[in-house]
Amino acid sequence: MNSPDPQLHHSLLGTYESRRKVHPKRIDGFFRRFKWLIMLVTLAIYYGTPWIRWDRGPYAPDQAVLVDLANRRFYMFNIEIWPHEFYFVAGLLIMAGIGLFLLTSMVGRAWCGYACPQTVWTDLFQHVDRFVDGDRNKRMRLDAAPWTAGKIARRLFKWTIYLVIAFWTGGAWIMYFADAPTLVREFWTLEAPFVAYATVGILTATTFIFGGFMREQVCIYMCPWPRIQTAMMDEKSLTVTYKDWRGEPRGSVKKAQKHPGEFGDCIDCNQCVAVCPTGWDIRKGPDISCITCGLCIDACDRVMDEVGRPRGLIDYLTLEDSEGEIRGQDHRPTWKKVLRPRSVLYFCVWAGIGLGLLFALSARTHTEISAAPDRNPPYMLMSDGEVRNNYTVKLRNMEARPREMRVGIEGLPGAVMWSDTMSGDDAARTIDLPVPADATQTVRLYVRAPQGTDAQDFSLSVVSLDEQAETDAVEVRFVTPGDE
């Protein structure tokens, strides 16, 4: 290999390397089928979720998962999150992050190999390549062929399919942010908001480019996760391993028959490289390019079966087990590899946050009160010498039905109040107010205290007038002349 590398370019800017196109070969086997399954499940979740209906009664949308940005509500099945509860979403994101750590410590880069959207969509687009242009060799030939009318037609056909998938992907995204059936109708009758078209446009473009053309370069050059993972891998991490102690030196079946005992099990058929979706040669060892999808294991096992050698020349293995196997020891049991202290610790943290969120979710009330006193003017002297303070009170009804709430004065002897929707003559210690479904009701309260009342703190309490009888209270100050 002394000839100059044709992919290497020298220029004034320095040396750079252009991409070696990857044309992965079709393969079947355990890991390929597992990949199909994961692809099916993840794509079904992504495309299907917005279409699940969920009855919440007449006052709330009936879409199971809905991020309602316009009304600042987040619906997820029977959970409804308001903006002030956004820590639930933050908690879920933290759980997702720690979940990745947990997964990495248990099964290595399984996320990269199977479930990452970049992997799933790249896989999908590679199947489109195979469908339109045929398998690896045909594709390589077509790639090298001159641009004839036939090739152009084929490429246009392929890119059209790319575009349809990309458009569908971008289109599915916006369904999470509005009522899906309505949005689809609006989208095609050109009545949808501009942001819908812009979002679909951008996501169509990124899917088309990242899935159709960038592919493994996103994993190798752009994604930070492989870099973080290299720091997380240790001698107990599962990873795809080529057993060089068994395979080397490589030699064809013929050579091995001529010179028995001189060659290892690897017959140098190159099938492991041919099927690799990122074009890596696993026999060079683990690398950032290896997303541990296991397709090379499928390919190698198939070849080993054909030549009558034992399977597992390429296998999921930890570094520890590799060294053990070289020394002739047995592998540790699988449950020990998966359930190691680090994984248990990650799991505890992960589950702890999850339980905390569940607890917070079940303990939260759907009734809240907050109050802001008027500061300009801070108090009003009445003609009979009484003092009045005004408060802007917010009553929060987080139930999807209208409710009556009773607001009351706790403390401040002799004081009465009325609201902006009632007459001052009806002032009382408690007043009942209707609060619309799933809404915050702002109400002005006028609190009047007898002459001679000292400035003091008191509480405004609220109780929902239904069987839940949820309560809340807020402490506010009553200001009198001289206490400004």
Add this chain to the structure above:
Amino acid sequence: MGNKRVDEPTGTEFVGHEWDGIEELNTPLPRWWLWTFYATVVWALGYVILFPAWPLIEKGTEGVLGWTSRGQLAEEMAVADQARATVREEIAQVPLERLSEDAPLMQQAVAGGRAAFQIHCIQCHGSGAAGNQELGYPNLNDDDWLWGGDIRAIEYTLTHGIRQSGDSETRFSAMPSFDGILAPQEVSAVVDHVRSLSGLGEPDARGAELFEQNCAACHGPAGKGSRQFGAPNLSDAIWLRGSSREAITSQILNPRMGMMPKWEGRLDPVTISMLAAYVHSLGGGEDFIEVAEDPEVEVDEQP
């Protein structure tokens, strides 16, 4: 420039300037930069044709599109007015005293009134509508009203103003000066009596007699005041111009009387209605009584 010299390491020409041995290279522009520059030139040509650009002696060039920033503002304001039009129409159709029955509409009216108040009223009444005792601007938050505190009375005051010349329907009254009519001792006695009405200081029999003769016609025998004349209630805790002896003496000898502009003709009726709703909502608003107890009161005769 005959002597073209080339920098050996880079192969680039020198510009020809030299500062203490440091020379500048004539490095060519990147192509993308050049094309961006040409694009801005094309953009500028288009801009000069389409939009106002060249300042001339009288006014600038107008541009083919006829765009002006004032025109754009007018357009935006028209759009905003359009957006408010339905609410304003609804407010116009509801009799003002029944506005509070429609809570959402009332809230809209109060919000509109608050905005208008911040533009037209805060100069005197203050941003919190708390008035100013020193200058005699009434506090609109309390329950003491010179000319009536139901929403119709407030609207009337807003429409016709107080002591506005040129409006026959304006609210008008005058506190006479007693300088020269009452002797200083008599004034002092009246002041004592007035203060005693609200529990300040000791009563004064002579003062009570003088009050009966001189003041009760407007302020009432018990000093409760009269909204018909805008005569203040002298027996409550609220003093527009202070409750000290000096303040009251000054008001007897050299009375000051407030003026309130009339807003009819300056603000449209809906804005006046919204202002009335806002002032009424500040906490001291009184309930509107359909049939006035005193048919003489002008307020209730308003159509």
